[in-house]
Amino acid sequence: MSLNIGVIGTGAIGQDHTRRINQVLAGARVVAVNDVNRANAEKCVADYAPGATIFDDPNALIADAGIDAVLVCSWGQTHEEYVLATIAAGKPCFCEKPLATTAEGARRIVDAEVAAGKRLVQVGFMRRYDPGYRALKRAVDSQTGAPLMVHAAHRNPRVGNAYVTPMAIHDTLIHEIDVLRWLLDDDYVSAQVLFPRKSPHAHEALRDPQVVILQTAKGVVIDVEIFVNSRYGYDIQCEVVGEEGIARLPEPMGIQTRLNATLGQPILMDWKDRFIDSYDYELTDFIRAASAGTAAGPTAWDGYVAAVTSDACVAAQEAEGTTIAIDLPARPAMYG
Amino acid sequence: MSLNIGVIGTGAIGQDHTRRINQVLAGARVVAVNDVNRANAEKCVADYAPGATIFDDPNALIADAGIDAVLVCSWGQTHEEYVLATIAAGKPCFCEKPLATTAEGARRIVDAEVAAGKRLVQVGFMRRYDPGYRALKRAVDSQTGAPLMVHAAHRNPRVGNAYVTPMAIHDTLIHEIDVLRWLLDDDYVSAQVLFPRKSPHAHEALRDPQVVILQTAKGVVIDVEIFVNSRYGYDIQCEVVGEEGIARLPEPMGIQTRLNATLGQPILMDWKDRFIDSYDYELTDFIRAASAGTAAGPTAWDGYVAAVTSDACVAAQEAEGTTIAIDLPARPAMYG
Amino acid sequence: MSLNIGVIGTGAIGQDHTRRINQVLAGARVVAVNDVNRANAEKCVADYAPGATIFDDPNALIADAGIDAVLVCSWGQTHEEYVLATIAAGKPCFCEKPLATTAEGARRIVDAEVAAGKRLVQVGFMRRYDPGYRALKRAVDSQTGAPLMVHAAHRNPRVGNAYVTPMAIHDTLIHEIDVLRWLLDDDYVSAQVLFPRKSPHAHEALRDPQVVILQTAKGVVIDVEIFVNSRYGYDIQCEVVGEEGIARLPEPMGIQTRLNATLGQPILMDWKDRFIDSYDYELTDFIRAASAGTAAGPTAWDGYVAAVTSDACVAAQEAEGTTIAIDLPARPAMYG
């Protein structure tokens, strides 16, 4: 009665999901893995999935009769192909961000899932499973009145040289793009990007910080600060201003100390520590739904909308200060 | 050795300043008052300034040899005339906001003071004297590195029907316009206004809330939320993001309670309670400087810049979403 | 490779542990249950353990060759018998509080486990698994210097009429007795109880609140407020004062709101919500150790010490204001 899972891509996140499924969560087992680098796959099996089969061909893994559901954790460029194949096989599929590297690719997945006639895809937008965001959503839905504004920030202490300006959208803002839509139950209609004076800690090819202003169909104005060389910490802030009051995302749990003339509380430095519980909860949700032959949580449509919105935000970066419209086609009924 | 002060305008703020000078602070006395409504002046004398002379003509008060310094607390339309007269008399003058109702009027005061060759005017921007803002300025100057962004909010629980859209600039944002310039030691170069969906609590002639985006000469991007029907409280927020970290304006002192399933702290409902100490401190500064024949604190130039910036913000309201440039003439050397 | 668990006692906590093992955690399954009330056992099987065997005789369950490990969740009076039987069967045993209803009973379990030559018993002191207490312990061990004082509080909103004065020790303080020993790595040497004026909300047979003062072998002075009619919430506080500074247990995560003139955060009302994660973590630890044929976490010795200390605290209640010595025999080497 346990769900048999195949994992494609056994890099950091693929290994971690394998460990999670086999050692932490009830209801499923990773029984097969694939990686472009076979040594990676072997290590993953040795460490976290003793007895699992190693497939050299990911499509063979997807097609294998012993596999009930697939996790796509490979390089982003390959997501579209493997997700489409998993849908074609009629199996539930959990796909890490991004669903596809282009909006058109994400749209093809949406179309395939709609053609399949039922939900099979969950996208790894884990913030929707964070207990803080979930509590915030409850407060927004029940206490503070209809939302009017959101003030948010996404700060990292530093980034490497490979991180260039558009990545602030594709790799960083992507999380706010998805979670704020979900939080507000709304869609974006425009994006604008402003660039403050650049931090001296940002390297040559990166404009940092940035302020992104999103407006929604319901008229909410959202400002998101992106600052990936903040030095002081990895810090996610979100404040929703409603008609009757305000609700704020909690700080991560930390010990308050009185030491050296300071009343202090630690701020995380590593993003991996911030939403660590959420990975457990998103996979629990996937296992539950996949065991019933379907998928839950963030949809392929959510992945498509994130891709369209990201493209608009990058266009807004390039046209600094200009408001770029975001046009979405009609939402298929399946994603009601 | 006590400074003899004449007060023009004995409405709420004029009376309160009179009480402050005569009953709270050292070093000065209100010895003369004027009001367009003589009964007001009589009441102020009876309540707070026994023995003070009532002048029917404000210009006579300004000119009187027994008066060392003047407080202009009358209706805004009259400020320019009385401040110019006090400068002409060579006496220090404390003028409540606005310094003048037009940028041109404020400029005439600047020119008169420059011609007089020394500072004689202090504008009543009391936030610069708030202990919270002063501590914030110290932190910004010494701890958090050069400022890159400011996130601010100015919220009132509600406003009357007389409060229309441009008043969100002239009566509300005016405080942020001045205090953020001082906090950042910077000048504005552009303004943009965005209107979220209107709160159902805002009356017909008022678009509320608003988001004002100001950019500065040094490249700081500032977002200020103005929300004067926030319902929940009078709440002033200010967070400065610098190159090395962030500093935030403190919440007003309040008792933390554990009651009825809530860990709570009171939020003020009345703006008059928020900066109450600052009035003492600004007048103490005025008395100190005026006793030496000059003025300190916010200058006529600050009043002029606030007027120019306000005009740009109102233009930005009218051209919703458009960025309006703010051009300032060269700053006279006296205000270096 | 999965651990087969038998559960004795399928009341609230027994059912909840069964659900947790079968639906949430990896590595084990509840395959057998027993309850004095067979209908309870049947309901538990139907709800959370389809296919599990119902034993009418708990000793038969313990002895059954298909059972690898036992959870004792039955009525406190029966704990000693079932734990001794499980030790006799050489199987790992998780026992809910109390380990036994008398210190002598707990001692017999310690002696049996020592005779068995290896750890087989884990006592259900779940607070040691709370992420807040664990972070507090790290701060106490690494940041604040050697502990000198602890200020703690254990507050419930209200209790029923069955809750009488000694239960403030046996049912309430018991958690602080265990977790503070663990936090400080220390043992108690004396107890004193002071009774403030009684709350009007406390019923006839209950003196409430109480202040318990514990002193430790290392010289730490601990004050614990017990207040089970606090009305406002279920609230656990713990502050450790060390040679270099202070560390404090975090508040439970909650959304900060600005509503109705209050900056507020919810306080829990139900104790069941406070340490909900800890149950997952303690059972994960049990499953891990029991899969290797042994036990981890809180020991039978910890259960015995808690019983001895509780007895001293009840004596201190009866001798209000008097300091009662706490004498412990030497700790067996196994519990080093």
Place this chain on the structure above:
Amino acid sequence: MSLNIGVIGTGAIGQDHTRRINQVLAGARVVAVNDVNRANAEKCVADYAPGATIFDDPNALIADAGIDAVLVCSWGQTHEEYVLATIAAGKPCFCEKPLATTAEGARRIVDAEVAAGKRLVQVGFMRRYDPGYRALKRAVDSQTGAPLMVHAAHRNPRVGNAYVTPMAIHDTLIHEIDVLRWLLDDDYVSAQVLFPRKSPHAHEALRDPQVVILQTAKGVVIDVEIFVNSRYGYDIQCEVVGEEGIARLPEPMGIQTRLNATLGQPILMDWKDRFIDSYDYELTDFIRAASAGTAAGPTAWDGYVAAVTSDACVAAQEAEGTTIAIDLPARPAMYG
């Protein structure tokens, strides 16, 4: 119409009060000073009271017809004599702590004031004027129900070698002794002192920290931690637990920063910064009442009760762990 004040003792606090009266507050002037060291008096006059008369004989100052009221800021041993002389002269007197160095001495002042038939003495217990304590008192009186317990702490970063164990009562706890009586509107009936293991930072002749347990006539149990080598800061904590909820003294205002992986707020290191506003408010109250020929605020009776309570606490230090009764005579009607 200004009150003419004579200051006896122009050490640190005497000078500071002189500055405050002459440069900050309305309604009074220091016109005469005395100090055992004439050079001190001269410096005070030069710095803060130009034109004031220097008296070599404090009794002559008290008696002088030009003096309306007296501030006693001299060495503690002399307080009783000068306060009695000021009462004898029928003039209002502000006396710094302690009112007298013995309970008997304080009692003689009470008797003299009662004989004089009206209040003439204010004792310098400035904490009653602290805005935080005043707000706390309002919350305790109106929100949290009748008090049952108080948890308090008085921490200094370090003390010099002259500070020996009983000074923890006479110089440190004395503030809590007075302010908690006022806060609770109650009197003490017993004291007990417990000594945790001594901090390695405490010198030879000082037991530090200490825990003082006070019980009141209304049945409130108070624990006060005294820790004068806390290293981390000067920190005053006070939490009142009432029948319906809890109220807590606010932290001093400070800027919250996000810097170096820490969400921090400064803790004061110097006690002089903590209650700095309170000195202004207590003297404002004195000037107001003395201008009407009487005294307000903390009474001679309060000074006497503080002396009696301090003596009991020192006895409780010497009889470590033992509860010492505190017996007060009937309160004279004047102090109702």
